[in-house]
Structure formats: structure tokens, C-alpha cells
Amino acid sequence: MPDETAFVVPQELLILGAAVKTGMLEAIKYKPATVEELAGEISADVRAVWVVAEALIALGYLTKQGEKLRLTKEAEDMLYNPEAQNYTGFSFMHRYNVINSWVHLPEVIRTGRPRPREKGPENIKYFMAAMSHSARQGAPAVAGFCLEGDGKGKKVLDVGGGPLTYARAFASLGARVTVLDLPEVVEYMTPFLEGTEGIEMIPGDFNLALPPGPFDLAFLGNVCHIYGEHENRELFKKAAAVLAPGKKIAVVDFVRGTNPAAAVFGVNMLISTSNGGTWTFEQYSAWLGDAGFEGVELSEVGGRQVLTAKKR
Numbered sequence: 001m002p003d004e005t006a007f008v009v010p011q012e013l014l015i016l017g018a019a020v021k022t023g024m025l026e027a028i029k030y031k032p033a034t035v036e037e038l039a040g041e042i043s044a045d046v047r048a049v050w051v052v053a054e055a056l057i058a059l060g061y062l063t064k065q066g067e068k069l070r071l072t073k074e075a076e077d078m079l080y081n082p083e084a085q086n087y088t089g090f091s092f093m094h095r096y097n098v099i100n101s102w103v104h105l106p107e108v109i110r111t112g113r114p115r116p117r118e119k120g121p122e123n124i125k126y127f128m129a130a131m132s133h134s135a136r137q138g139a140p141a142v143a144g145f146c147l148e149g150d151g152k153g154k155k156v157l158d159v160g161g162g163p164l165t166y167a168r169a170f171a172s173l174g175a176r177v178t179v180l181d182l183p184e185v186v187e188y189m190t191p192f193l194e195g196t197e198g199i200e201m202i203p204g205d206f207n208l209a210l211p212p213g214p215f216d217l218a219f220l221g222n223v224c225h226i227y228g229e230h231e232n233r234e235l236f237k238k239a240a241a242v243l244a245p246g247k248k249i250a251v252v253d254f255v256r257g258t259n260p261a262a263a264v265f266g267v268n269m270l271i272s273t274s275n276g277g278t279w280t281f282e283q284y285s286a287w288l289g290d291a292g293f294e295g296v297e298l299s300e301v302g303g304r305q306v307l308t309a310k311k312r
């Protein structure tokens with residue numbers, strides 16, 4: 001049903017995002033400062049910094065110690081303390097970037113061409129943070145479901161698993177996990193693997209090849225919406241080739257036709273990719289069946305939609 005209460009400008013996200021982009025927050029984290037000092041530090045306009053700082057104080061991100069601005073304890077925890085309950089890191093910056101693309105939707109509708117987001121290292125960092133933040137809660141349940149509670153002695157291929165959230169969940173069940181992701185993502189994420197047992201990262205393009213295996217589980221978390229029918233059919237065939245008969249493929253994604261979120265997310269993929277989208281259960285069933293899988297099932301696990309099938 002149309003919902004006019006959803007017609008709101010995400011002001012808090014836009015203010016906070018701008019404070020990150022201009023370096024306001026980072027500057028204050030390391031050195032509490034007056035408005036004038038802060039404006040000087042980040043080469044910005046004093047009046048603008050004052051207005052935005054006042055809003056950030058009102059929203060609970062900043063506080064004043066005398067005349068000096070500093071982060072509140074809540075903001076410090078939210079942004080910088082992974083142990084804190086309210087920790088998000090900078091994952092919200094991915095949403096901030098997404099807004100930049102979404103405002104070009106009229107042009108995308110007219111031309112049919114996407115407005116992909118910039119890829120630079122800063123945005124890889126935000127994208128990884130966003131993906132791992134959104135998967136954090138559901139990943140243990142999804143991993144447990146895919147491995148039927150026990151990963152000991154099992155080998156998992158995590159295709160496009162760069163954020164490592166699912167890989168860590170599989171590894172905590174005793175599985176050995178091979179994560180394939182793009183070279184720039186593997187380069188950025190490798191330092192986060194230090195001291196982690198049971199996970200290896202391999203740089204590559206899953207449209208070209210998958211690691212040879214054999215694996216007990218091929219896990220495709222939120223990758224099928226990035227590409228179109230041709231790439232997904234080919235990816236499923238490649239996954240079948242690295243699994244022995246009876247072994248499982250699991251696809252986590254929005255399934256079109258089962259909820260409004262899948263249709264809306266399809267618009268996100270229209271804006272950001274040339275042929276990505278969300279796909280129906282019938283499409284997945286046909287593509288998986290033709291690639292050599294049987295027994296396709298759709299389950300809701302940990303707030304995610306998970307399609308599973310077995311190699312014939």
C-alpha cells in the first residue's frame with residue numbers, strides 16, 4: 001500500500017555522512033576542538049561548521065567540554081568500538097553513497113544505463129563495513145542451517161564472501177573456508193584475517209573461474225543480484241563443477257515475488273549494475289536445475305532468504 005509516512009529526508013544520515021566526508025568527526029575524535037579550530041583544521045566555513053556541529057550535538061553525536069567539541073561516549077562506541085552493543089563502524093557511509101546514486105533514477109529510467117558508485121579504497125572500506133554489519137546478526141543461523149549444525153571436516157567455498165562475516169560463521173562451526181572475491185577486496189580484507197584459523201582468501205573473478213575444490217558446500221551470499229541470467233547460469237554451472245554429487249549449493253538473496261523488499265531492491269540493482277536484479281524462485285529453480293542441481297528449496301533463516309539444492 002502507498003505509504004506517505006515513508007516520504008522523509010534521511011536528515012540524520014545526511015548530516016552524519018557529511019561530517020564524515022569532510023573529516024569533521026575524525027578531526028574531533030583525535031583532538032577536541034572549538035568550532036573555529038575545527039573549521040581551520042578541515043578547511044571549512046565557520047558558520048557551516050557551527051550549524052552542523054549544533055545539529056550533531058542535538059542528535060547526540062557531539063558534546064561540548066567548555067567551548068571544545070568532542071564525540072559523545074555513544075558516538076565513540078557506535079563508530080569505533082567493535083565490542084560495543086551499538087557498534088556500526090562506518091557501515092552507514094555505504095547508505096550515504098547509495099543516496100548519491102539513487103537521485104539519478106530518473107536518468108536511469110530514461111537511458112536504461114546504471115549510475116555505478118565510485119569504487120575507490122574509501123568506498124570499498126564502507127561497502128565491506130556495510131555488508132558485514134548487515135550480515136552480522138543472521139550469519140550464525142544461516143551458516144548453521146547450511147552446514148546442518150556441524151562443519152567439522154567440511155570444506156566451504158564462499159563465493160563473493162569478502163566481508164568475511166559468513167566465512168567466520170562457517171569457520172566457527174569447524175569448517176575450512178575458501179573465500180573468493182575481487183583482488184581489491186582481498187587486498188583490503190586480508191589484514192583482518194590475521195590470526196584467524198580455517199579461512200583462506202583467494203583473489204579472482206567468479207565470472208571467470210572458481211577454485212577447483214572439491215567442496216562440500218558452495219555458498220553464494222548476495223552475489224546473484226549483481227549480474228543477469230547469463231552470468232548466474234554460468235556461475236551455477238561452475239559451482240556444480242566444484243561439488244561432488246549430493247553436495248549442496250546455498251544462495252542467499254532477495255527472491256522476487258515473495259516480498260516487497262525484493263522488488264524495491266531490484267531498483268537498487270537497476271541503478272548500480274548493467275544487468276543485475278532480483279530473481280524469482282522459478283528462475284532460480286530453472287537455472288539451478290539446468291546447471292545440474294535438484295531439490296531446490298527456499299527457506300527463511302536468520303532474517304534471510306536461502307535457496308538450497310543438491311548436486312545431482
Ligand SMILES: C[S@@+](CC[C@H](N)C(=O)[O-])C[C@H]1O[C@@H](n2cnc3c(N)ncnc32)[C@H](O)[C@@H]1O
Binds near residue numbers: 204
Ligand atoms: C553484495 S556483496 C555480498 C557479500 C557477502 N557474500 C554477504 O552476503 O554479505 C557481493 C560481494 O561479491 C563480490 N564480487 C562481486 N563481483 C564479483 C566477481 N565478479 N568476482 C568475485 N567477487 C565478486 C564483491 O566484492 C562483494 O564482496
